[in-house]
Amino acid sequence: MTDRKNETSVLIIYTGGTIGMVHDPETGSLIPIDFKHITDHVPVIGNYGFELHSVSFDPVKDSSNIDPDIWIRLAGIIEENYDRFDGFVVLHGTDTMAYSASALSFMLENLSKPVIFTGSQLPIGLPRTDGRENLITAIEIAAAKKNGNPIVPEVCIYFDSELSRGNRTTKFSAEHFDAFNSPNYPLLAEAGLHITYNTGIIRYPEKIRKLKVHRKFDNNVAILKLFPGLNRNFVKAVTGTAGLKGLIIETFGSGNAPTYKWFLDDLKAFIRKGGIIFNVTQCHGGSVEMGLYETSREMLAAGVISGRDITSEASVTKLMLLLGCHGSAEKVAEMLAKPIAGEMS
Numbered sequence: 001m002t003d004r005k006n007e008t009s010v011l012i013i014y015t016g017g018t019i020g021m022v023h024d025p026e027t028g029s030l031i032p033i034d035f036k037h038i039t040d041h042v043p044v045i046g047n048y049g050f051e052l053h054s055v056s057f058d059p060v061k062d063s064s065n066i067d068p069d070i071w072i073r074l075a076g077i078i079e080e081n082y083d084r085f086d087g088f089v090v091l092h093g094t095d096t097m098a099y100s101a102s103a104l105s106f107m108l109e110n111l112s113k114p115v116i117f118t119g120s121q122l123p124i125g126l127p128r129t130d131g132r133e134n135l136i137t138a139i140e141i142a143a144a145k146k147n148g149n150p151i152v153p154e155v156c157i158y159f160d161s162e163l164s165r166g167n168r169t170t171k172f173s174a175e176h177f178d179a180f181n182s183p184n185y186p187l188l189a190e191a192g193l194h195i196t197y198n199t200g201i202i203r204y205p206e207k208i209r210k211l212k213v214h215r216k217f218d219n220n221v222a223i224l225k226l227f228p229g230l231n232r233n234f235v236k237a238v239t240g241t242a243g244l245k246g247l248i249i250e251t252f253g254s255g256n257a258p259t260y261k262w263f264l265d266d267l268k269a270f271i272r273k274g275g276i277i278f279n280v281t282q283c284h285g286g287s288v289e290m291g292l293y294e295t296s297r298e299m300l301a302a303g304v305i306s307g308r309d310i311t312s313e314a315s316v317t318k319l320m321l322l323l324g325c326h327g328s329a330e331k332v333a334e335m336l337a338k339p340i341a342g343e344m345s
């Protein structure tokens with residue numbers, strides 16, 4: 001990487017993912033390799049007028065193996081280097097990128113610098129790779145400033161010409177280069193000949209405050225996706241899970257669920273024991289509106305919390321972090337119900 005001393009500096013943090021993978025000659029499977037390989041394939045990033053530095057996880061991860069400990073390490077690297085760099089690029093596997101970007105958005109309170117996640121669908125060494133463009137533009141966005149201030153001081157995902165808010169993004173294609181979308185929030189920027197920023201919808205801090213990193217997660221949570229024919233024993237097993245504190249129910253449409261008595265009784269019993277239930281729609285776009293139909297009215301009355309238009313990825317990371325950081329169920333419920341990092345409308 002270049003060591004040129006210039007005004008703008010970006011730290012690239014490589015966690016793993018397809019962008020830096022090669023085929024294992026023995027098994028034929030894709031496995032992550034070291035960071036040097038990536039920069040070898042994009043020598044042009046050395047020509048930037050920025051100061052670029054990189055740090056790599058060791059070992060690097062396929063993102064299916066990412067967990068809260070990795071988010072804590074990642075946030076720690078950003079915190080340690082926060083004053084030295086103007087922006088951060090996180091290279092990450094696409095599979096769980098939306099979870100990690102969501103988690104970081106909640107962990108990094110008072111963020112006032114860009115943290116841009118990117119990766120690729122094809123390894124950077126392949127001729128048709130999407131990794132080169134993703135990496136180059138992510139660096140440019142992490143470095144972008146207007147009047148000396150960062151243009152996008154948020155945790156974002158940049159992928160296939162689109163910049164979206166991390167906690168609004170979801171992976172929707174395992175095939176296309178256009179792998180992510182942001183169903184309920186407009187793009188923060190689009191890259192064509194120029195990078196066009198949608199500054200009217202980017203979150204800017206009211207005041208620059210010291211970065212505060214929240215790093216306690218509690219994974220006593222579960223996601224229950226509803227489907228017609230849901231088995232009673234299964235629901236009982238989930239709500240009866242030892243130690244379970246928070247349950248996300250992925251409901252139909254605008255937050256609807258069956259009105260079977262046993263189902264509602266189970267949810268009510270879980271809430272009575274101090275559990276928190278968060279209602280998140282399994283629809284790709286749109287919002288939960290509890291009370292709109294009879295099939296959500298009783299849940300509302302029982303104290304189920306509306307996830308409004310939050311993504312599943314943001315809901316589970318937010319719930320784990322709030323449960324980890326706050327002792328009281330009331331506080332968790334209060335913070336779940338309102339946006340804390342632009343994750344819901």
Ligand code: ASP
Nearest residue numbers: 017018062063093094095
């Ligand atoms: N399995 C890979 C990962 O998420 C896929 C990718 O990077 O696109 O790490």
